[in-house]
Amino acid sequence: MTEIEAEFIQREENKEVYAALKKIPERDQRIIFLKYSGYSYREIAESLNLEEASIGTYLVRAKKKLKIALDEIKG
Incomplete structure (x- = not known):
């Protein structure tokens, strides 16, 4: 796989994740975003x-919802 192909695949996956995030409740979106932005549990709370x-x-619940939404998008 070339670097260009890998970049294209990564962009497509990012689009799918973003679309899936929009399908889950806002609180779940924020928890996932904060955690993967480096916030501690205390800071998120x-x-x-x-x-x-x-x-x-x-x-854990937010990630399960995200996976379900992502699976729906991917078909």
């Missing part, structure tokens, strides 16, 4: 006014 102890559970 403070930002979203949630209990720190619950962030792991919220994140």
Whole structure:
């Protein structure tokens, strides 16, 4: 695979992930975004006014919803 082909595939995958993110609830979008932007569970909890102890559970659920949405997009 050439570098151009790899870049094209990556862009297409990014489009699919972005489309899937738009299909899940806003709170789930924000939790995923904050976590993958390097925020700690404590920082995410403070930002979203949630209990720190619950962030792991919220994140797992959000990722499951994202996977379902992504699977729907991919067919």
